[in-house]
Amino acid sequence: MNNWPNFPDYFSQQSLWKEVVQQSRSTKDQIEQLEKITMNHKDLFPTCDLYQKEDSLFLDVELAGLTKDDIHVTLKNGLIVLEGTYQTFTPGSHYFIKERVSKKFSKEIPLPFPVNQAKISYTFQNGLLNIILPIESDNESPIPISF
Secondary structure, eight states: OOOSOOOOGGGSHHHHHHHHHHHHHHHHHHHHHHHHHHHHTGGGSSOEEEEEETTEEEEEEEOTTOOGGGEEEEEETTEEEEEEEEOOOOTTOOOSOOOSOOEEEEEEEEOSSOBOGGGOEEEEETTEEEEEEEBOOOOOOOOOOOO
16 A cells, blocks of 8 residues: 555656756746846946046946956057956855846947047046046147148
8 A cells, every 4th residue: 555645746756847947947038038138238337437527538437346457448449448357156155146247348438539548547446447538639730721
């Protein structure tokens, strides 16, 4: 005589695996959706403000949790290029909530004016990178054109 109760079909091994597969598909779909959202909004990270004050441009970049070694900044062809890696995964940890996404980023910011590369300066404090870009003064005189 079998003393085991008759469990409904959803407790069977086959149904259990179906549920696991459905949950993993759901999770995979959710992750893919989040990645699409992240990729569609990749230009939003890191968040920046670019503004002019007197004879300089100021670029403020939010880099919470990063150090200056985690980001590479270049100026080329009138663009400030911010590149780096934002790492949020801690190896060997069991996560109960994982909302922050690890990612590599590259962001190009067009500058409205030419800048004096030799006089660019920056500060990096409390996760905020401040870059000061002195505007290149135009000392050239206009070239007369004769028709």
